[in-house]
Amino acid sequence: MTSMRLTGYADKFSVHPGDPIKFYVNCNGPAEYKVEIVHLINGDTNPRGPGYLDKPVAADVNKTYKGRKQIIHGGSYGYVPDAKAFHVESFTLQCWIWPTAPKTHPRYWKHGAQGLVTKWSKDCGYGLFVNEDGCLELRINEHRITTGVPLRDHAWHFCAATFDAATGDVVLYHEPQVVYALDPVIEPVRQILKLAISHAPVPVGIACYVESLAPDDALAASSKPAGVVFAGKYNGKIDSPRICKVALSRQDIETMKLGAQPGLTERRNSGPSGRLSEVIVAAWNFGKGIDTIVASDEGPYRFDAQLVNCPNRAMTGYNWGGTNFDWKHAPHEYGAISFHDDDVDDARWSADFEWSVPETGVKSRFYAAKLTTSEGDEEFIPFWVVPRVGQETAKIAVMVPTISYMAYANEHVACNAGGAELFVYRVPIMQQQNMYLAEHREYGGSIYDTHTDGTGISISSRLRPILSIRPKYDHFLAQAPWQYPADLHLICWLETMGYDYDVFTDEDITYDGLARIENYNVIITGSHPEHNSGPQLDALHNYTQRGGRLMYMGADAWYWVHSYHPAYESTGRGVVTEMRRCESGIRTWRADPGEYYHQGTGELGGMWRFRGRYLHSVAGTGMSSEGFDVSSYFSRTPDSLDPRVAWAFDGIGYDEKLGNFGLVGGGAAGLELDIVDTMLGSPPHTLAVATSAGRHTEAYLLVMEDFGFNQQGLDGTTHPRVRADIAFHETPNGGGCFAFSSIAFCGSLPWNNCDNNISKLVKNVLDRFAADGPLPAPPADAIKHRGRADYDPTPPEHRSRKARGEFLSG
Amino acid sequence: MEAIPKKGTPERQRLIDEHKACIDSMKGVAGFSVLKCGEPGDTTVVTGGVHADPVLKRILLRMRGESPKGKLVVICTKIEKEWRIGRLSGIRGVPPEFIDDKIYDDEQEIQHAIFLIRLDELPETYGFPEDFNEGWKRKDDNWPVT
Numbered sequence: 001m002t003s004m005r006l007t008g009y010a011d012k013f014s015v016h017p018g019d020p021i022k023f024y025v026n027c028n029g030p031a032e033y034k035v036e037i038v039h040l041i042n043g044d045t046n047p048r049g050p051g052y053l054d055k056p057v058a059a060d061v062n063k064t065y066k067g068r069k070q071i072i073h074g075g076s077y078g079y080v081p082d083a084k085a086f087h088v089e090s091f092t093l094q095c096w097i098w099p100t101a102p103k104t105h106p107r108y109w110k111h112g113a114q115g116l117v118t119k120w121s122k123d124c125g126y127g128l129f130v131n132e133d134g135c136l137e138l139r140i141n142e143h144r145i146t147t148g149v150p151l152r153d154h155a156w157h158f159c160a161a162t163f164d165a166a167t168g169d170v171v172l173y174h175e176p177q178v179v180y181a182l183d184p185v186i187e188p189v190r191q192i193l194k195l196a197i198s199h200a201p202v203p204v205g206i207a208c209y210v211e212s213l214a215p216d217d218a219l220a221a222s223s224k225p226a227g228v229v230f231a232g233k234y235n236g237k238i239d240s241p242r243i244c245k246v247a248l249s250r251q252d253i254e255t256m257k258l259g260a261q262p263g264l265t266e267r268r269n270s271g272p273s274g275r276l277s278e279v280i281v282a283a284w285n286f287g288k289g290i291d292t293i294v295a296s297d298e299g300p301y302r303f304d305a306q307l308v309n310c311p312n313r314a315m316t317g318y319n320w321g322g323t324n325f326d327w328k329h330a331p332h333e334y335g336a337i338s339f340h341d342d343d344v345d346d347a348r349w350s351a352d353f354e355w356s357v358p359e360t361g362v363k364s365r366f367y368a369a370k371l372t373t374s375e376g377d378e379e380f381i382p383f384w385v386v387p388r389v390g391q392e393t394a395k396i397a398v399m400v401p402t403i404s405y406m407a408y409a410n411e412h413v414a415c416n417a418g419g420a421e422l423f424v425y426r427v428p429i430m431q432q433q434n435m436y437l438a439e440h441r442e443y444g445g446s447i448y449d450t451h452t453d454g455t456g457i458s459i460s461s462r463l464r465p466i467l468s469i470r471p472k473y474d475h476f477l478a479q480a481p482w483q484y485p486a487d488l489h490l491i492c493w494l495e496t497m498g499y500d501y502d503v504f505t506d507e508d509i510t511y512d513g514l515a516r517i518e519n520y521n522v523i524i525t526g527s528h529p530e531h532n533s534g535p536q537l538d539a540l541h542n543y544t545q546r547g548g549r550l551m552y553m554g555a556d557a558w559y560w561v562h563s564y565h566p567a568y569e570s571t572g573r574g575v576v577t578e579m580r581r582c583e584s585g586i587r588t589w590r591a592d593p594g595e596y597y598h599q600g601t602g603e604l605g606g607m608w609r610f611r612g613r614y615l616h617s618v619a620g621t622g623m624s625s626e627g628f629d630v631s632s633y634f635s636r637t638p639d640s641l642d643p644r645v646a647w648a649f650d651g652i653g654y655d656e657k658l659g660n661f662g663l664v665g666g667g668a669a670g671l672e673l674d675i676v677d678t679m680l681g682s683p684p685h686t687l688a689v690a691t692s693a694g695r696h697t698e699a700y701l702l703v704m705e706d707f708g709f710n711q712q713g714l715d716g717t718t719h720p721r722v723r724a725d726i727a728f729h730e731t732p733n734g735g736g737c738f739a740f741s742s743i744a745f746c747g748s749l750p751w752n753n754c755d756n757n758i759s760k761l762v763k764n765v766l767d768r769f770a771a772d773g774p775l776p777a778p779p780a781d782a783i784k785h786r787g788r789a790d791y792d793p794t795p796p797e798h799r800s801r802k803a804r805g806e807f808l809s810g
Numbered sequence: 811m812e813a814i815p816k817k818g819t820p821e822r823q824r825l826i827d828e829h830k831a832c833i834d835s836m837k838g839v840a841g842f843s844v845l846k847c848g849e850p851g852d853t854t855v856v857t858g859g860v861h862a863d864p865v866l867k868r869i870l871l872r873m874r875g876e877s878p879k880g881k882l883v884v885i886c887t888k889i890e891k892e893w894r895i896g897r898l899s900g901i902r903g904v905p906p907e908f909i910d911d912k913i914y915d916d917e918q919e920i921q922h923a924i925f926l927i928r929l930d931e932l933p934e935t936y937g938f939p940e941d942f943n944e945g946w947k948r949k950d951d952n953w954p955v956t
Contacts, residue, residue, distance in 0.1 A: 045889050045890050048838065107904050108903060109901075109903020109904070415883070415898060416902070417878065418877045418878045421875075422871065422875055425842075425843055425844075426842045426844070427924050429886050430885050430906065431886050431889075435885060438906065439904075480840040629841060629842060629843030629845075630842065630845070631853060657854065660852075666839040666852065667853050670841070697845060697856065698861060717861060
């Protein structure tokens with residue numbers, strides 16, 4: 001199998017007509033590659049469907065370009081530019097650390113020493129490290145002094161080192177915070193080194209060290225600051241690092257744990273005492289500016305460190321007491337930064353070509369820069385042309401779930417997770433993209449993955465090649481398209497049926513609010529808009545409240561709290577998204593205690609449900625189960641006969657099997673399923689017009705937030721909540737929501753060239769929702785009081801098909 | 811726990827036959843489960859397989875719960891055309907390696923090949939006290955999600 005030799009990304013997901021979009025390409029091997037801008041229509045290669053479809057777009061960038069290799073300088077760290085004050089003769093280095101992978105497998109992708117606080121490169125300078133054997137190590141020039149004691153992983157340790165140039169005395173301290181009964185005592189290591197420190201003109205590194213200054217190197221080019229290659233990326237937390245310019249006594253080191261004390265009264269110096277204030281070079285306080293990517297130095301020189309590749313902040317420190325859970329209220333207990341050797345916030349590549357989207361003639365659609373070589377390489381860089389607010393060109397708009405795409409970006413679960421097979425109920429299938437990512441961890445993971453050190457990934461950037469947002473890509477979860485390529489099933493249907501439509505992204509609605517959507521008659525979602533910002537949910541609610549219509553084409557939406565990190569606003573809209581997996585919900589990793597609040601916006605992470613924002617309140621249904629083996633189909637319910645909604649079934653028989661076909665799991669009801677629940681936010685007048693109850697396999701399981709006690713009987717063969725409900729409800733002012741409640745649903749739309757009963761149902765709904773003016777008023781007798789739990793089982797419309805004698809065959 | 815059936819036993823052959831029948835019926839489905847389609851390639855009605863055979867179900871669950879190191883995985887080498895069996899390294903940054911040169915031309919068929927390999931590779935005592943080791947105390951047992 002050929003390795004991926006072409007990879008790339010654009011500076012924007014969403015570009016307006018008249019605006020430029022830049023493309024960044026890594027072409028590793030081929031001398032040149034060809035660019036064609038294409039309008040993407042279908043991304044699914046399944047021979048039972050229409051196959052891959054695109055349309056060429058005339059563009060001045062459609063030509064051949066010279067290839068060049070571009071590399072991602074991955075792994076998070078901090079740095080401070082070189083300064084005279086760091087050129088000390090003697091020193092004390094100290095910090096707290098909580099290493100997560102002090103000792104790695106010899107074949108681990110970044111096996112070797114890890115930098116903690118370093119002013120060291122190529123055997124010049126000084127610094128604290130975790131060495132290759134997982135022991136604390138002090139480096140002074142070419143000398144290595146180690147305790148020889150392995151650092152316990154996932155535990156706090158206080159580390160310090162002193163060097164007195166006059167006497168040559170070196171002392172290295174390793175003091176674990178927790179000492180177990182059978183732990184040996186760790187004595188300070190003392191040594192005499194008669195030498196003068198050779199200072200290299202390199203930055204101070206935090207969680208790294210400088211490997212080289214190599215301005216012409218592809219790796220150095222993508223570094224920050226450009227031209228400096230950092231190595232030894234550390235995995236774990238660092239808290240309260242300090243550098244002093246003398247060798248302190250152990251007593252003074254203890255006092256220096258306090259750091260500079262800018263809050264003291266009768267201020268005459270930077271503290272913590274007059275004498276110690278005279279020797280501070282730097283005393284960083286990571287609890288300050290948590291929502292930024294600058295690590296604040298409270299010492300006299302203001303050596304603030306720039307943080308690169310977005311390490312995790314708002315992390316509990318060595319002194320976290322378990323009583324404060326929100327960093328905003330106790331920043332002094334959140335003085336830790338958690339670094340990972342595979343963090344990436346921006347690939348920082350050089351642009352290869354730039355397209356100015358014409359003001360006219362390019363419709364608002366799904367596009368990609370299609371890159372090919374004569375040797376058969378192929379890569380797509382997707383983007384969306386989105387009208388400016390007020391310049392909408394259609395009555396229908398598709399909301400492209402780009403936050404969800406970012407959450408799933410470069411996902412590694414099939415390769416990393418032992419249990420992946422348990423939830424897909426078969427052996428996962430990896431594609432070329434997964435194989436490439438398995439080797440190139442510098443491309444970063446998804447928010448479903450754990451970092452290479454095993455901690456959860458809560459940050460995702462779009463400024464990197466995202467190999468999962470690609471056509472011709474089947475996801476192991478579905479053994480079919482998922483997310484981006486699955487949403488192309490919907491696009492293929494819209495195109496085939498001849499609808500005119502605009503597209504916009506999660507970014508656009510998050511930043512523009514209601515203005516982004518209020519001029520459309522109907523908004524259509526993607527198949528799985530699971531990850532959402534608060535402003536996005538606000539805009540959707542305001543829209544439907546004012547008479548807007550929402551077609552929710554999938555399932556498991558409005559589930560996780562996301563926020564765009566404000567520190568990246570200067571590089572574009574929605575560059576970095578953050579999400580923490582807190583105490584409930586379907587979680588491939590779980591945040592540690594005290595680490596539930598986002599570092600960027602300070603808001604509580606986790607499920608919207610546990611912030612009192614029920615999923616079912618947005619479009620009428622909410623997630624109830626998931627399973628990933630095969631899909632099933634829907635049957636109509638008596639609700640579907642209600643004149644409020646019967647129009648949706650024009651041309652569809654009452655007993656028809658709805659969607660017992662499809663390109664995702666073989667049916668319209670599959671993967672993740674939503675149901676109506678008036679106790680969880682579905683409006684009490686919601687009509688559940690079709691259901692897949694009773695038809696799912698044992699691979700389908702009830703979501704864990706719906707039960708409090710582990711028990712048998714939670715799967716599709718036994719539990720009544722393992723089902724999908726297609727539902728309709730009216731919103732005020734002639735608005736409405738139709739929820740199709742299954743991720744697999746859109747996979748049935750293109751079946752049989754879009755001639756099928758799912759296509760007919762969606763067409764009926766879309767035609768009605770897209771019409772100008774409010775929806776026709778419901779019958780007068782539909783206006784009545786309804787409870788949430790309470791209902792009257794006697795009227796015919798509240799009875800089941802069975803009670804009405806309407807049995808289904810087959 | 812359900813022990814892995816011994817080689818050459820009728821029980822083992824029964825599981826293999828049922829698994830294969832499910833595989834054959836699932837060809838053409840954009841998804842997969844060890845269940846039998848009423849009509850080949852059509853999931854309108856699915857029966858048998860893990861729904862009807864509790865031993866098959868439990869053996870498969872135990873295979874699926876294996877730790878990543880050395881675990882078998884399918885690798886699609888030509889879209890819609892070719893698939894091969896790989897083995898996960900269990901080490902971050904080290905991609906899976908192919909176990910042999912054999913190419914499968916059906917994405918379901920390869921599931922059966924992996925089932926057969928696992929039946930041969932997993933010892934009868936897999937998951938029993940004979941297997942208990944230091945790793946079981948350190949999150950290296952069989953049920954990590956990620």
